[in-house]
Amino acid sequence: MDHADPRLVAGDPPPFFAAHVFVCCNRRADGHKRGSCAAAGSEALRDYMKARAKELGLRGIRINQAGCLDRCEFGPALVIYPEGIWYSPKTREDVDEILVAHLQAGGRVPRLMLTAADVPPAKA
């Protein structure tokens, strides 16, 4: 191991992707009380993010759609692993900022990050 992440064990392969982005593309019926990321526009933002990542020449980064990430109320939601940082981009400009500041430069975009307070309501 070349770093100190305590979740890794001896013999683990190296990371397959340097960064792996999952964009929630779950769609619920219109009017569902939790809403859904697709209803909030996540599919178009995912398509844009994939295209822009390619244009920027970002290497070792994979951008995938995912099923419901259970943070519907704060969507469109995406999460970047292995660091486990969540964002809620609303616009293409937001996506650009995540691509450049986080995925290209290794920083963060605090104004778009979900926080520990952004939890779904308890199930009835």
Add this chain to the structure above:
Amino acid sequence: MDHADPRLVAGDPPPFFAAHVFVCCNRRADGHKRGSCAAAGSEALRDYMKARAKELGLRGIRINQAGCLDRCEFGPALVIYPEGIWYSPKTREDVDEILVAHLQAGGRVPRLMLTAADVPPAKA
């Protein structure tokens, strides 16, 4: 920060999920040369994994479907973050072993892990 992962920066929120599993459920047309994880049975294994995780009472763990993870030739493929460990379970028993040995006990199931050699062929 309470650990030494160099990918984290000061002020990052705590992990939203202790473990986040993404099961590739991409389906290509029958006969595609790369095959696809859904064609290899990933959807049923994903459903089983979600149900069994619930039965086992695993907490803080999310199991999601994902789009193409680009390791089609070695599918059904799944990846567990934040550790970034990839598996190719073929049966329900394989899924059980991953749930218990990896997600419950924090270990590994070496016989089912993808390795650094399991890379897709270069694009033509």
